[in-house]
Every structure is written in structure tokens, then in C-alpha cells.
Amino acid sequence: MNDVRVSVLLALSLLGTGCATAPPQANDSQVATAVINAGSSTARLPAPDDPYLDPRFLETGLTANRAVQAALVNNPQVRAQLARLDAAQAERVQAGLLANPMLDLMALRPDGGGRIELQYSLMQDLFDLFTRSRRIAVADAASRVLEADVIGQLVALVQDTKAAYYEAIAAQALLASVRDGWALENEILQLRTGEARQGAIRASTIAEQQAIVSMQAHELQAAEAALAKARAALALQLGLPSSAGIRLPTSFPAFVLPGIDEPALQALASTHRAALAAADAGVQQARRDRELSTGVLRATQPSVGPAGMRETSGMNFAGAGLQLALPIFDTGRARRDLADAQVAQAQFSAEAVRRQVPLEVELAIANLVAADQAAGHADHHLAQQTRLETLARQTYRQGATDSSAVFDARRARLASVKDRIEAQRARWAAAVDLERATGVAVLDAAAGRP
Numbered sequence: 150m151n152d153v154r155v156s157v158l159l160a161l162s163l164l165g166t167g168c169a170t171a172p173p174q175a176n177d178s179q180v181a182t183a184v185i186n187a188g189s190s191t192a193r194l195p196a197p198d199d200p201y202l203d204p205r206f207l208e209t210g211l212t213a214n215r216a217v218q219a220a221l222v223n224n225p226q227v228r229a230q231l232a233r234l235d236a237a238q239a240e241r242v243q244a245g246l247l248a249n250p251m252l253d254l255m256a257l258r259p260d261g262g263g264r265i266e267l268q269y270s271l272m273q274d275l276f277d278l279f280t281r282s283r284r285i286a287v288a289d290a291a292s293r294v295l296e297a298d299v300i301g302q303l304v305a306l307v308q309d310t311k312a313a314y315y316e317a318i319a320a321q322a323l324l325a326s327v328r329d330g331w332a333l334e335n336e337i338l339q340l341r342t343g344e345a346r347q348g349a350i351r352a353s354t355i356a357e358q359q360a361i362v363s364m365q366a367h368e369l370q371a372a373e374a375a376l377a378k379a380r381a382a383l384a385l386q387l388g389l390p391s392s393a394g395i396r397l398p399t400s401f402p403a404f405v406l407p408g409i410d411e412p413a414l415q416a417l418a419s420t421h422r423a424a425l426a427a428a429d430a431g432v433q434q435a436r437r438d439r440e441l442s443t444g445v446l447r448a449t450q451p452s453v454g455p456a457g458m459r460e461t462s463g464m465n466f467a468g469a470g471l472q473l474a475l476p477i478f479d480t481g482r483a484r485r486d487l488a489d490a491q492v493a494q495a496q497f498s499a500e501a502v503r504r505q506v507p508l509e510v511e512l513a514i515a516n517l518v519a520a521d522q523a524a525g526h527a528d529h530h531l532a533q534q535t536r537l538e539t540l541a542r543q544t545y546r547q548g549a550t551d552s553s554a555v556f557d558a559r560r561a562r563l564a565s566v567k568d569r570i571e572a573q574r575a576r577w578a579a580a581v582d583l584e585r586a587t588g589v590a591v592l593d594a595a596a597g598r599p
Contacts, residue, residue, distance in 0.1 A: 180234065180300055184221065186421055186589050187304040194231065194303075195222050202387075207394040212402070213311050214593070216387065220310040224388035227306065230299045237292040244288035248277045250454065263461055270456035270470045276446045283441045290434035297427035304423055304588060306386065312581045313383040319574035320379035321397055324372040326570060330563045331365040337556050338362050401573045406521050407583070407591040411514055414587055418510050421588035425506060428499035435495040439488035448481040450474040506586070513579065513586040520572070520579040527565070527572035534562040 185192050191214060202223035209215070221227050250273045257266040277284075338358045344350045377392075384392035419425065441447070456470030541558035544550045580592050 180231075180296065180303065183300040183421065183423065183588070184303050184307060187307045187584065192217055192221055192307070195228060197228060197231070202389075204394065207396065210396045210398055211314065212398075213314050216310050216314045216383070217307050219387045220306060221303075224306065224386065226388075227303060230302050233295060233299055237295045241285065241288040241292055244284040245281065247281065248274045251452070259461055264463065266461045267457075267459045269458070270454060272452040272454040272470060272472055275451040275453055279446055280441060283437065287434065287437040287441050290430060290437045293430035294427060294434050297423050297430050301423035301427060305585075308581055308585050310383075310386040311584070312578065313379070313386045315401070315574065315577040315581065317376070317379040317383045317395075318397055318401055319570055319577075320372070320376040322400060322570045323567060324369075324376045325399075326563060326566045327365070327369050327372040329566075330560070331362070331369050333556070333559055333563065334358070334362045334365045340552065401577065404521075404524070404573075404576060404580070405592070406517075407580075409514055409518060411511070414514065414583075414591070415507055415510050417587045417589045417591075418506050422506050422586075423588065424502050428495075428502040432492070432495045432499050435488070435492040439485075439492055442488050443481060443485045447484070448474070448476040448479070509586040510583075513583040517576070517579040517583050520576040524569070524572040524576045527569040531562070531565040531569045534558070534565040538562045 181194050184194060199222070202219055206215075206219060211219075250271055253268075253270045253272065255268040257268070259266075338355075338361075341350060341355055341358050345352060345355050380392035380395055380397075384390075384395060387395075389395070450473070452472040454470055455467070457465065457467040459465050538555075538558040538561070541550070541555045545552060545555050584590055584592065
């Protein structure tokens with residue numbers, strides 16, 4: 150009777166432990182905070198059952214922040230990343246469960262007939278029982294690694310959306326500039342054709358101008374292709390099947406250079422860069438894996454449970470059964486060495502990331518400062534060329550020069566317009582690179598945008 154009670158109590162305790170699950174973890178808020186820091190205060194992660202983007206959203210012209218909102222709501226990759234968090238939570242719950250007990254039943258009948266001999270046992274793996282907390286710790290560490298990776302993927306999507314948005318604006322502005330140049334060269338060709346008919350210029354001059362027009366037409370086609378490619382890249386970030394409905398502004402938004410306080414920016418990067426969190430979580434996961442994969446329990450894999458036998462004579466035997474793996478061939482040393490190597494690899498990888506991030510911030514700051522200065526020079530050069538064109542027109546109206554000087558001045562101004570667009574493109578690209586390096590939307594903070 151006492152044996153039966155002990156067996157029942159043991160079975161109930163194993164059942165309670167096996168059915169107990171790890172408590173849930175709330176990590177969605179951390180992901181949402183990281184996305185807000187990288188995007189804007191209006192950025193919002195979608196729920197699995199939220200509808201995709203309303204087409205009327207695109208009827209209003211896009212801004213960088215609106216593009217980020219559209220990407221988060223409409224790009225299916227965002228929901229795919231969030232689904233990984235649900236999978237990690239399920240893995241954590243699974244880690245808190247014990248392996249199912251193993252029932253071993255054997256029935257033997259003597260040759261020629263007779264009573265059947267029964268041998269039975271119900272064995273429970275003690276390794277799972279006594280390492281439950283370690284398995285939950287491993288699952289926690291793996292969940293933190295996955296969470297950091299999800300944050301990195303979503304933040305990269307936000308920053309890639311901004312970069313694609315500014316690239317599309319630059320491609321659109323360059324196309325407009327190339328069209329102006331193509332129109333100018335056609336105007337010159339028409340004027341020179343009329344002068345050639347009057348015998349004022351040579352025919353070779355017409356041929357030269359026709360070649361310039363053909364070259365401008367080729368440049369125009371290349372600019373149109375570049376714009377189509379940029380709009381397609383932006384539509385891909387927004388999760389759209391077509392770029393037809395995208396309405397872009399005609400020029401870049403006003404640029405506000407963020408305060409260049411390198412220690413403060415380095416501190417932001419050390420706090421918000423998902424790569425650092427992922428590296429630290431990887432070290433913790435490797436350590437937890439080592440704790441779980443080494444030790445006596447792992448080497449012997451013990452199992453225990455009630456066992457019994459009924460002989461052909463009718464005599465019954467009942468007691469406890471024990472199963473052990475004898476560590477003769479696999480002593481566990483290789484697993485221990487492998488776990489130590491994985492811990493070392495994770496530590497060195499984390500140290501490499503810790504050294505790489507400050508360098509990325511330093512380089513991003515230098516590139517942004519240089520790009521901002523270059524954009525300032527381009528603005529000044531365009532203002533100079535605009536004044537020179539105005540002066541050339543005045544001189545032409547006074548009869549002090551011919552039309553060639555006016556056309557040359559217009560060409561020089563259009564060239565400076567293109568230089569300014571390229572400088573603005575480089576400045577915005579450098580600004581997004583600074584956000585990549587810090588993990589924070591420093592542009593919005595500098596401009597005071599919500």
C-alpha cells in the first residue's frame with residue numbers, strides 16, 4: 150500500500166512539473182520602442198489582424214515619416230518579423246515542459262501455451278526534470294537573441310525606407326533638371342537652324358548642336374530609367390505592388406543638421422543599436438547552452454519510474470526502475486570543448502561589434518559634416534550661376550554680347566542645379582547613415598518633427 154502511495158505521489162508531482170509552463174514574456178513593447186526611436190513618434194507596429202494600407206493614404210503626398218508609417222503597416226515583412234516573436238514565445242513555453250514519460254510494456258507467452266508473462270515500466274527522464282530551469286534560461290537567451298534580430302530587421306526596414314524615399318526625390322529632381330537641359334538644347338538647335346538658313350553660321354555648327362541634342366536625349370532616357378528604378382525600390386519598401394500611386398514632393402525637405410555631439414551620439418548608439426543587444430544576447434545564449442549541455446546529468450541521461458513484472462506462475466513483482474547511460478564512449482568532453490569554443494566565439498564576436506559600432510558612428514559623423522559642407526558650397530555655386538545668367542541676359546538686351554553667352558550661362562546654371570541635387574542626395578544619404586550608426590532618428594530630433 151505504501152508503495153502504491155509513493156508511486157501515485159511521484160506520478161502526480163511529475164505530472165504537475167511536466168505540465169507547468171514557463172511564464173510568458175512581454176517583449177512587444179521593447180520592439181515597438183525601438184521602432185519608434187528609429188522612425189518617429191507616430192510609428193506604429195501593426196497587429197496580425199490589422200488591415201493593410203488604405204489606398205487613400207497615398208493620395209496625400211509622402212513625407213519621410215509617412216513613408217515609414219506606410220512601410221510598417223503595409224509591408225508583409227514587418228508582420229513576418231513580428232510572427233517570429235510569437236514563435237520564440239512558443240519555444241519558451243515548450244522549454245518549460247518535461248518530456249513525455251516512456252511506457253515500456255512487454256508480454257511473453259511460453260511455447261506451447263500457458264499464462265502470459267508481463268513486464269512493464271513507466272520511466273521519466275530525470276535530465277529534463279532537473280534541468281528545467283536551465284532549459285528555460287536557454288530559451289530566454291535565445292528569445293533575446295531573436296528579439297534583437299527582429300528589432301534590427303525592423304529598424305533596417307525603417308532606415309531603408311527613408312533612404313529609398315530620399316533617393317526617389319533625388320531621381321525625380323534630376324529628371325526635371327535633365328528635361329530642362331534637353332529643352333534648352335532643342336531651343337538652341339531651332340535658333341541655329343534659322344541662322345543657318347540665313348547663311349549666318351556654318352552647317353557644321355548645326356551638326357554639332359544636333360549631336361548635343363542626341364546626347365541630351367540619351368541622358369533623358371537614363372534619368373527616366375533611374376527614376377523608375379528608384380520609385381520601384383520605394384514601392385518595394387512600402388509593400389506596394391506598383392509605384393503608380395506614389396506622389397513625391399518636387400524637392401527635398403528642409404535639412405536641419407543634428408547637433409554633432411560625438412560623445413552623446415556614441416552613447417545613443419551604445420543604448421539603441423540592435424547589433425550590440427544581439428551580440429550580448431548571443432554570449433548569454435552560448436553560456437546557457439554550455440550549462441545545459443555539460444555535467445553528469447547530460448552524460449548519464451538518467452530515467453526513473455515504477456516497474457513491475459507478473460510471472461507465468463502468477464507471482465507479481467513491483468518496485469522502482471532506473472535507467473542510466475554509461476559514459477564509456479561519449480564521456481562528454483567533446484560537448485564541453487564545443488560549448489567552450491562557442492562561448493569564446495560569441496564573446497569575440499560581441500567584442501568585434503562593440504569596437505565596430507563606435508567606428509561606424511565616427512565615420513557617419515565625418516561623412517555627414519563633409520556632405521553638409523559640400524551641399525552648402527553647391528547652394529552657393531548655384532546662386533552664383535543664377536546671378537551670372539541674369540547678368541548675361543541683361544548684357545544681351547543691351548546689345549553688348551550675342552545669344553551664345555546667354556546659352557552658355559543657362560547651361561552653367563543647369564549644371565550647377567544637377568550638382569546641387571547630387572550634393573543634397575549625398576547629404577540625406579549621410580544623414581540616414583548616421584541614423585543607421587546610432588539606431589535613433591536623429592534627423593527628426595534635430596528638426597523637432599513628431
